[in-house]
Amino acid sequence: MRIRRNMGPIIGQAWTGRHVVLLHCTVNNQLNMLYKSEHAPIEPARQNCAETLSQLLSIGYRIYGITALPSNQVQYFLVL
Numbered sequence: 001m002r003i004r005r006n007m008g009p010i011i012g013q014a015w016t017g018r019h020v021v022l023l024h025c026t027v028n029n030q031l032n033m034l035y036k037s038e039h040a041p042i043e044p045a046r047q048n049c050a051e052t053l054s055q056l057l058s059i060g061y062r063i064y065g066i067t068a069l070p071s072n073q074v075q076y077f078l079v080l
Helices: 049-058
Strands: 020-026 031-036 062-069 073-079
Touching (some): 020 049
Antiparallel strands (some): 020 031
């Protein structure tokens, strides 16, 4: 007879859901704010928005949307 125990998630187990990152950038290419889902893989953000965006695209994120925000800002919505 097998006994199954609920041991919870395995340490190091890959996250299987979607990951979301929001970048708020100024029109002068400065990163203002970065928001991410809790388990989203990410590299350290740079002050240069284009460099941060490049890093995210290189690890597999895709741009899902771009929105103009007040105060001359742009929001990039990325999904992995």
